[in-house]
Each structure stands twice: as structure tokens, then as C-alpha cells.
Amino acid sequence: MSTHNVWTHKGTFLLAAVGSAVGLGNLWRFPYLAGENGGGAFILIYALTIFAVGIPILIAETMLGRASRRSPIMGMQFLTRTHKTSRAWVSIGWMGAAAAFLILSFYSVIAGWALHYTWLMLTGTLVGADAATIASGFDALLASPGLLTLYHTLFIIASGVIVGMGIHKGIESGLRIMMPALFVILLVVLAYGIANGDFAAAASFLFTFNLGDLSLEGWLEAMGQSFFTLSLGMGAIMAYGAYMASDASLSRTAFAVAFVDTAVAMVAGLAIFSLVFGAGLDAAAGPGLMFVTLPLAFAEMPFGGLIGGVFFILVLGAAISSSISLIEPVAAFLVERFDLTRPQAVFAMVVASWALGLLTVVSFNLWAEASLFHTLFGRSAFDLIELLTNILMPLGGLLIALFAGWALTQSEVMKEMRTSEAWFQVWRFLVRFVAPAAVAFVFLRTIPLVEGYLLPAIGALIIVGAFAAGRTMLAGSGQAQ
Ligand code: PFF
Secondary structure, eight states, X not given: OOOOXXXXXXXXXXXXXXXHXXXXXIIIIHHHHHHHTTTHHHHHHHHHHIIIIXXXXXXXXXXXXXXXXXXXXXXXXXXXXXXXXXXXXXXXXXXXXXXXXXXXXXXXXXXXXXXXXXXHHHTTTTTTOOHHHHHHHHHHHHTOHHXXXXXXXXXXXXXXXXXXXXXXXXXXXXHHHXXXXXXXXXXXXXXXXXXXXXXXXXXXXXHOOOGGGOOHHHHHHHHXXXXXXXXXXXXXXXXXXXXXXXXXXXXXXXXXXXXXXXXXXXXXXXXHHHHHHHTTOOXXXXXXXXXXXXXXXXXXXXXXXXXXXXXXXHHHHHHHHHHHHHHHHHHHHHHHHHOOOHHHHHHHHHHHHHHHHHHHHHHTTTTXXXXXXXXXXXXXXXXXXXXXXXXXXXXXXXXXXXXXXXXXXXXXXXXXXXXXXXXXHHHHHIIIIIHHHHHHHHHHHTOTTOOTTHHHHHHHHHHHHHHHHHHHXXXXXXXXX
């Protein structure tokens, strides 16, 4: 059964996709990764990947959603049937659902930290506090399974309620209020950073491109981040694409999403590093950059409590507009496949993901080290879940690029893209060859044992495999191209 739901306005897909893309990835992960990896060099690779690989895959993923008008799993079943390709391609849908479920479980826990800091900031608890106090406060939060579970629960319930209310009354209306507010807040925080921090130092840190600063690890990290930040390869964009108006332009929308997402990451980076450098703090603080370094900068500045509170509200809003896009693909599938009502479907997804999130919660305290989990898997549950999603997202992106690049016919793609033959040719080259090659390398990052000459060798193998898969699909669908 197809849902045949369509967003209320032509531009709503753009709003929804930007809502999904802009999140903890931009405000929390991007700045600390850039900080750890030498700033400008990291950003160069990140931006190149977004434009050469991210945008083509974004177009491909949206196209698969709109061409099928179904949730990702049902949509891929439909497309493999109508294009006479192997049923194995339905794995795009299943892997996406698995990735959404896994990401939501830890995303909600981390968004919960922002809830805690919103509270601390607005109540002025941290005003004037010193570095040791703030650092030990963060450690105390992580050490408390009760508090972490409380915030995780509140955040995931809020996300579930929005999706449960439906794509129009819940998701659309929610985004229409949240997104403009987020942009205003971001600009306020930037202005505050410029007024009170060291903007020049931030700009030179972020925009001095010295590729020599970048390790191979940093290079791959930048590519992985561009997938995460655009919500690619896991069905969220496909699910939203299924509701996209037929006459909305795919290419223009994809460019706009990538542009806004990148701009938000840059503005957030400029604002955060202005404050961090202004307070004479370290840019390479890692994941604690937003929760330890930044609160310290706010603690020392005029109106820091208020602006800090507003900043963490921004983080929360951005996180929730992303987490709803993690729930939607799975909930829509449960509705289509098992005839559940939307609230039932959302409930099932949220409860399961919430329960899995408890593993992330205990990763920071009860099972932090020396637990059975560590002995069995060599890392914490949080690290394991993140590793799994780091594999699933690029892999999903790779398969999406291949399927859209090889299985869909030229006329079909031209009808969806409504662009010139020349841009079509560029796009198809990018999804058939460039994106798979780039993804092959991102993918390798997640295989900890790969080193030296093995890296290019495995990359080459994946490219050859991808090419073979493409030829088989062409033969299967009997296309003459
Ligand atoms: N793009 C989101 C962010 O940058 O925070 C994270 C995300 C949301 C990833 C939805 C994947 C997804 F499907």
C-alpha cells in the first residue's frame, strides 16, 4: 500500500530536509571535529565531499523516495519490482531502518545533555564558575545513569509526540515554528560571539586551508561527517522525499539543503570558536567542546547565562528537528506494512530505540570500563553503536547512489530532475563512479585494521564490485544506455 501523502506546500520538503540535516552534527560534532583536526584543512575536505558526493546522493535518495511514494523499505520493494532488479536492493530500506533506530538511541541521550545545560544556563548555576567546577559538573552528569535516563526519556517523548501527530499537524507545523526561530537564535549567538569573543582568531582558524595539517584519519573523518550532517544513506531523506510535491525541483532543493546545512555549521563554528578563543581556551577539546569549553566561555562573559541558555535551546531545537526524521521512516513503514495507526507505530519505534539508548546511558558510567560488554566487544556500547552507524550510513549511501545511477532509466531520472541533459550526465557520472569511490574510502575508516597498501586495495575492490553490480542491473532491466 502506498501512503500517497504529500507535504502541504511545494517548499515544505526543503524545510523538512533542512530540519533533518541541521542538528547535533552541525552544532556539536562539526566544531569539535574541526577543532581536533586543524580547522581549515578539515573544512576543505568536508565541503568538497558535500558538493561532489553529498549533493548527488541527496538527489538520488530524494528521487528514490519520490519515485516510489512509499516508506524506504516498501519503496525499495516497489522499485526493485518495477525495475526488475535483484530483491537484494531492498536492503537499502532495511539498513536505513536499522541505522535510524541505532542513531536515534544515542542521539537522544546526547540531546539530553543539552537539556541539562539549558537548565544550568537559564538558572545561572554556572555564572562565574571556574574550569574545574564546570569540568567536574559534566563528569557528574555522565556519572549519573538516573539523570541521563531522565533527559533521554524526555527528549525522545517530545520527538515521538511530534511524529505521532502526523506529517502535517506534527512534523510540518513543528518545523514551521522551530526552524525560523533556530536561525534567529543562531544569528544572535554569532553576534554575541563577535561582540565578546575573538572573531578574527576563529575565522583564521576555520578558513586557513593547510592540507598538510590533515591526517588520513582526519580526511576520512571529514568525509564521514558530511554524510552524517546531510542525514544521508539511511532513509530519512527518502521518507521525506516520498512526500515531496511532484513539481518541486530536485536539484535546486538538494543544493539549497546542502548550502543551508553547511552555512549553519560554519556560523556555529565561527560563533563557538570566537567564544572559545576569546576566553583563551583550547579548540581541540573533543566531544566536551560544547559541554565543557563553551559553558566556561559563557561563565566568564556578560549575560553569559542568558545567551548560553538560548544557545542550548538552539541545540535542542536542532536536535529535535533531526530526531523526528529518524522516527518517520520506521514509523511510516510500520503503518504501511502492518496497518498500525501512526501513534502505535511511533510508540513501537520510540520505545525500542529508548530501550537501546539505555546501553548508551550506561556506557558513560556503570559499564564505562571493565564491564562484560567491554570484554566482549572491546569498546563501550555507545562506541559500538556509533561504529555500526558509521558503517551503515556510507554503505546505504553507496547502494543508493548505485541503484539510482544504474537501475533508474534516463527518461525516468530526467522526468524527476527536470534539468538539462548536461547536468544529468554530470550527476550520473557522480553517482555511478565518484560517489561509490569516495564512499569506499569513508567506509574503510570504520575498519580499524585496515592500514597501508590494504586501504587502496580494498577501495579498488569495492569500486570494481560496484561497477559489476551496475552492469548486472543494466542487463536485468534491459536498458539500452
Ligand atoms: N543530520 C543530523 C545532524 O547533523 O545532526 C543527524 C542525522 C539525522 C543523521 C537524521 C541521519 C539522519 F537520518
